[in-house]
Amino acid sequence: GAGVSQSPRYKVAKRGQDVALRCDPISGHVSLFWYQQALGQGPEFLTYFQNEAQLDKSGLPSDRFFAERPEGSVSTLKIQRTQQEDSAVYLCASSPPGQGKVREKLFFGSGTQLSVL
Template sequence: GAGVSQSPRYKVAKRGQDVALRCDPISGHVSLFWYQQALGQGPEFLTYFQNEAQLDKSGLPSDRFFAERPEGSVSTLKIQRTQQEDSAVYLCASSRETSGGAGDTQYFGPGTRLTVL
């Protein structure tokens, strides 16, 4: 079946603009994650959904970042008033896991590369 898809693949924004990044997880996957990957670094956790419930948003760097998954499938990460330090690749991942344990594989999308000028 289809994997995780993300759109747009590339986004250039002027400082101060709002952006919205979309993630389509694998069908039937309960858990959805957003990560931020800076150049030369590994992905860093932003937020986690189980179905439509946002169970953890501890990784969101500021209140300018907002994520939602209203119907428990597609998710949107919104960044308001973008700053240059927001430039990064934003990765979405999904997994089947529902029990809260660590032992389930996360499948990643291709990411959205955000550049803030």
């Protein structure tokens, strides 16, 4: 596709359920990021992959959050035992190969809006 694709677009979960959010980055993009955006706030960094390697997961709020990108393309963000405070928009972004630091502008998907009841 032409851009970063995320699914589902909306997800409603009961508290305690597990959810899985999918991200299809732009073909050929090496770097992939997950961000969490609470209502009325700017996005907050969660985790970063370069190909299949998860280089930084320092932004994941708790051990209930897990992200993977096993083949260096599609990525899944999994949240176990969801809580109400997990309600947010989860954004995925990718960027193409660059020189040295990953400083290129990111291409964001439209996000998955998660509502935990």
